[in-house]
Amino acid sequence: MASKPCAVCKILREPCGTNCIYKPHFTSDSARFQDVHQIFGAVNVAKIFNRLGSEDREIAANCLSYAAEARRRDPISGVYGMKLYYESILNDVEQEIRSALNELETNLGPDQVPKFFDIPIPDDFLNTTASLDSYIEKIKNLTTVEKNNLLQFWKRENQKMGDGASTSAGPSTAFGEKHQ
Structure with missing residues (x-):
C-alpha cells in the first residue's frame, strides 16, 4: 500500500516519494499547511523549499507557518501587528x-537600591535553552564560600555606586564590552 502524499504534493498533484522534501514538514493531514497554502500558495512554498538546504527547511516551515497564522489572526498587520x-x-x-525603582529610591534611598544591570551573566546564557529554574537550582547549590563571594560582589558594587560618581552614564564598561 502506497503512503499518503504530503499536503504540498497533494495540492501540486505531484507524486510523493519516500525522499519528498515536504513530507517531514507538512504531513498529508497537516492543518498547518492549509494556512500556509492559503496565504503563500503551494507553488511559492515549493520554490522556497527547493532553494534551501535540508537543514534550513524546518526553519522555513516554522517561519511560514508562524507568518501564515499571524496573517490569519490579523489580516492587515500579520507578524508586524504581533511585534x-x-x-x-x-x-x-x-x-x-x-x-518601582523610583518608589524604592524614594523609600529606601538611591544608594540602597541594587543596580540590576550589573548582574553577571554567564557567557553561554543566550546559547542555552535552560529555564530560570536551572539557575535557581545552581544558586541553591552554592557553597557558603561561593554565597559569601557573591554577597561581597554586591557590597563592592554598592560601594562603587555610593562613591559620588554619576550613575546616569548607563551600565559599566565591563558589561558593555562583554555583550557587544
Missing part, C-alpha cells in the same frame, strides 16, 4: 520597573 503588540507589553513592563 507591535509585544513591544507595547514590553514597554509597559519597563515602565512598571522604572516606577
